Amino acid sequence: MNCMMWFGILVVFFTATACTRTAEISVQGINFNENQIAQGQQIYAQNCASCHGANGEGQFPDAPLVPDSTGRFGAPPHTGAGHTWHHGDELLIRYVQEGGMGSPSSFYPMPAFGDSLTEDDILLVIAYLKTLWNDEQRAYQQQATEAEHSN
Secondary structure: OOHHHHHHHHHHHHHHHHHHOOOOEEEOOEEEOHHHHHHHHHHHHHHOHHHHOOOOOOOOOOOOOOOOOOOOEOOOOOOOOOOHHHOOHHHHHHHHHHOOOOOOOOEOOOOOOOOOOOHHHHHHHHHHHHOOOOHHHHHHHHHHHHHHHHO
């Protein structure tokens, strides 16, 4: 093979490698790799998707911020279209452990998962959720997490 062909192969390889890298995901300062994120996705599918949607699109994906006929809001989306990324890690962990904190007359209550999921399971789910956000949303959420520790 000539040099140009090798150069072309290397360019394709490095481009493909760069495009398939997952952004570094951390929860409470712990980094998660792709295998762990896949575990979090499985835990999410088993415990969260029935309300929040298989892809994090929320209970009422066509109108996630509009109350239904009962006057209540559904389970929110966890994608960038939602507000999950506005909260720091500690609050997200607490929501999962203790359940929803909104008024049952306004929101469908989220059950507490603190007795059925381990803390590691919860961290894996949150790591997975962070893959549903863009870089700017992850940066904003990281700032919210850092702010939790400065208060």
